[in-house]
Amino acid sequence: MLSLPYHKDRMYDGNAPGWRQTMDRHHAALIGEVTEKLDAEVGLSVARAVSQERERAEVDLARAVSEQRDEMERALREERAQMDSAITAERARVGVDTRRRLSESLNQTLRRIRQTSAEHETLQLLLEESSPWAECAVVVLIENNQARITAWRGTSLRDDEEEATPIELSEAAAMASCVESGDPIVALAAPGEVSAVLASALGKSPSEKIYLFPVTARQNTVALMLACGEVTPAPVELLCEAAGMKLESLTIPAVRGVSGVEMPNVSMSAPVSGTLVQIGGVSNGTHSAKTQEAATWTKLSPEEQALHLRAQRMARVRVAQMRISESTELRKGAETGNIYRELKLSIDAARNEYQRAYMSLTSSMVDYLHLEIVRSLAHNDARLLGRDYPGPIA
DSSP states (O other): OOOOOOOTTSTTOTTSTTHHHHHHHHHHHHHHHHHHHHHHHHHHHHHHHHHHHHHHHHHHHHHHHHHHHHHHHHHHHHHHHHHHHHHHHHHHHHHHHHHHHHHHHHHHHHHHHHHOOSHHHHHHHHHHHTTTTEEEEEEEEEETTEEEEEEEESSOOOGGGTTOOOEEGGGOHHHHHHHHHOSOEEEESOHHHHOHHHHHHHTOOTTSEEEEEEEEETTEEEEEEEEEEEEOHHHHHHHHHHHHHHHHHOOSSSOBOTTSOBOOOOOTTOOSSSEEOOOOOEETTEEOOOOOOOEEGGGSOHHHHHHHHHHHHHHHHHHHHHHHHTHHHHHHHHHHTOHHHHTHHHHHHHHHHHIIIIITTOTTOOOHHHHHIIIIISTTOGGGGOTTOOOSOO
16 A cells, blocks of 8 residues: 655645635634624613713703702892892882871971961861862851852862752751761762762762761861762861861851851850869779869860860870871771770870870869870770770879
8 A cells, every 4th residue: 555655734734725715714704793793882882871971961951950940049039039128118118208298298288277367268278288188079168057068179069059058967967967976977979968969069979988077166067078089088187177276266256168158156265065074094994083173164264265275276186196197006906905005105195295285284174185085096985995095194
């Protein structure tokens, strides 16, 4: 048998046909597979990284938006608080300014009323100066249970109606009640309340309100002011009281109205009431009175009579000022049954002034301030003043 010599490199001879091609083919396939897997892994990693970055960005954006919103809300709250504070301050300033202008206007009007020299001037001025607080107004004079129209503004009355037939108070229930009580009242604009002529002249439906304010001199109602539309009652009432006090100071025996119609004969020496009674003190609900012989008005000297009249005027003016300047506190005190607690500073100041100026000067003096406080502030119900109210000045 013929044997050929074995050569170890023959099998791996690089020149052997097809071997290199096979290796190249497998190498290329391996490279392609590795490249494909690498590309896939890189793409997956990139997608994962992009997704994570997007989530992080969204979280950061949401946090930034939330912080921005919180900051904006905080800034908005601060701005709103500043605006509220500014509005409150402005309201307070406007309130103070309004009260100041109102006080100045009332002071000027009261000064002008005090300076009038005739009764018709006083009543005409009363009508004119009430315009800021009463849209429509009519002044009527009272005589012998009749009312006669004398002046008006903002109504449909004509000049030829000035001397019209007097209105019988028996046919105008609200007017009769106001004359009898001497207190302001509010009534419906119905013919049976204020008469057919005034209800028509004021041009209001029967369901609307009319304010009636008395003008009193020596506790007699000598005139009425009827007001309707937009009405602020307190200043109008104060002006009517001031006009009444001015009429009291006039010394002629008869008072002529705006159109020359006589009002009731009001004697300047007439007593305030039949007798003047000294009022005992009241403290914390315990009444202690000192019995004293009643002193009639006619037994008083002219100087004492004048002192009594000044005391009355002082009491009415001080109480009217309280009603104007402290109306909110007065309303609160009336609702809680303790007016004295709400108006304590003003009442105590007025009492001290009244004590020094009048009570200490004569034994016949009456505490008109106490009577006016009960009548005007408490509407004749002394219980509304509260248990702490010290009562009349002894």
